[in-house]
Amino acid sequence: MTAPKVLISGAGLGGLFLALLLDRAHIPYHIYEKAPNIVPIGASIGLGPNILPAFDQLGLMEEIERIGLSCTTINLYNQKLEDIGAFDLECHKI
Template sequence: MSTTATNDKPTVLIVGAGLGGLMLGALLEKAGVPYMIFERATTVKLLGSAMSIGPTLLPIFQQLGIYDDIVATSKYMTHIDTYNEDLESLQRSDYRPIEEFTGYGHYIIARPKYYEIMLKQVPPHKVHFGKRVLDISEKDDKVTVHLVNNETVEGDIVVGADGAYSVIRERLYGQLKAKGELPEEDQEDLPFSCYCLVGQTKVLDPEEFPIVKEPISQFRAIIGREKPFSVSP
């Protein structure tokens, strides 16, 4: 099977249907630019913990028409409290001056809920699950994405939104390196020297944990000084 996308606007091929790929798809949908998203997973796995969103993203959500949905699904946050291993207060990062300056607050949102909202912004027929990318090739200002089962899709721009160890970046870097055009700094290993373990509790009972009743989200971080780890509950 071979598919060639034709349009007077450039066609964007997005590899990866995570939050980055969906955000780009939503923006292209709003702008009327043709695109397709390819995801190697066959189904959506709504995993992950919570994440902070604020003035850098909220204006974009407003333009996409999902600001109210995002805020309604989130919990308002004004600051982050940091403690040492003995639970002694180290500092408080107050976000309220930023809110006063930008007009947008900070919120904590569950990653699965955030993903659900973003997935709804992309028409289902433009997200292709179970489509693993094997390779990419370029010819005459066109780019071809080679998928499993000998499928190919042609477009004008390919975007690798498939994570830190991106297949697209690996293929592009390989092609550039073969031509002697890859900068030395891009040939180095990723500078990761830590691991991040993410877990979720079951839904907390407000009667047992009254803190969840508070209208403002409690974000607290514990910095490991004598031990090689930190905790952000």
């Protein structure tokens, strides 16, 4: 039986993460991206506790812990950038 060939639409976080998983499983894939160039966009990424085991399984957890920053509070603002509340995440530390 031949391995399936996977088409990945988009080279964002999800697409590249899927490509990494497929690569580790030796499953062929092709990434299609509409942007002419892949460039850093300066955005942040929030990783919740439900995804961390996958990063650990891929051997990426040490690197994530090395370069990542812990978030202890999420602040909420309205469309006028007025502070409307916050969530304390300290009790959810891993």
